[in-house]
Amino acid sequence: MALTRAIVLSSEVFGEADRYIQFLTRDWGVISTLAKAARKSKRRYVGGLDIFCHSEINVRGDIPNRAYLVELTVLNSFTKLRDDLDKILIAGQLVQWVRKLADVATPIPQIYSLLGQTLALLEAQSDPARLSLLGLVFRLKLISHLGFHPRTEACARCNQEGELAIFDLGSGGLICTECKPTSDHWELYPEERQFITHAKDLRLTRFEEVQFSEKPTQRMLHLITQFTSFHTHAKLPV
Ligand SMILES: [Zn+2]
Numbered sequence: 233m234a235l236t237r238a239i240v241l242s243s244e245v246f247g248e249a250d251r252y253i254q255f256l257t258r259d260w261g262v263i264s265t266l267a268k269a270a271r272k273s274k275r276r277y278v279g280g281l282d283i284f285c286h287s288e289i290n291v292r293g294d295i296p297n298r299a300y301l302v303e304l305t306v307l308n309s310f311t312k313l314r315d316d317l318d319k320i321l322i323a324g325q326l327v328q329w330v331r332k333l334a335d336v337a338t339p340i341p342q343i344y345s346l347l348g349q350t351l352a353l354l355e356a357q358s359d360p361a362r363l364s365l366l367g368l369v370f371r372l373k374l375i376s377h378l379g380f381h382p383r384t385e386a387c388a389r390c391n392q393e394g395e396l397a398i399f400d401l402g403s404g405g406l407i408c409t410e411c412k413p414t415s416d417h418w419e420l421y422p423e424e425r426q427f428i429t430h431a432k433d434l435r436l437t438r439f440e441e442v443q444f445s446e447k448p449t450q451r452m453l454h455l456i457t458q459f460t461s462f463h464t465h466a467k468l469p470v
Contacts, residue, residue: 395409
């Protein structure tokens with residue numbers, strides 16, 4: 233048997249009594265496990281099979297392809313998050329981003345920590361206006377961990393520093409005024425450029441200090457979603 237910590241990404245009914253649970257694990261990346269008799273034996277899995285649940289899991293069989301969930305101990309079921317529809321929607325989007333971009337059975341401990349920390353912050357957040365901002369920071373940090381953060385320090389086409397005001401999806405980031413965009417492109421305000429440049433280095437433990445207003449947050453959510461879809465061909469929720 234093998235033990236790790238994991239967050240439920242999805243839970244599907246399988247046959248009469250079983251469920252397939254997709255976990256983002258701390259040690260093995262994303263894996264699917266069969267939870268035998270999950271629909272009858274609530275006691276064994278003590279409510280830990282619901283999406284977002286964070287648990288210590290005990291697995292048998294071949295990881296990642298033929299693994300069976302033996303038992304689990306719930307660390308956090310994010311009960312308060314589940315009471316708030318906006319929070320559930322945003323948490324669902326974060327999980328979708330992980331499923332579409334990081335569905336690999338190799339260890340990605342930074343992404344496991346990022347998702348766990350973000351869900352905890354989402355649950356604790358008392359200001360509804362800051363929920364989208366948290367979603368934006370999560371997306372920027374996620375793509376940065378996956379190695380395709382947009383280029384923002386110098387022109388993504390000619391490498392010059394100078395004035396970078398246009399975000400060109402095809403070039404992979406900001407471009408200078410001398411270069412021509414290669415695809416759909418966005419003109420960014422200085423505060424938007426600054427935010428995109430620095431968000432990947434933000435510490436989530438200091439999220440409360442992050443200031444960025446609602447309108448640019450929504451604009452940057454659309455931009456980063458388009459950028460990521462452009463480069464990965466994944467269909468991602470904004
Ligand atoms: Zn240039």
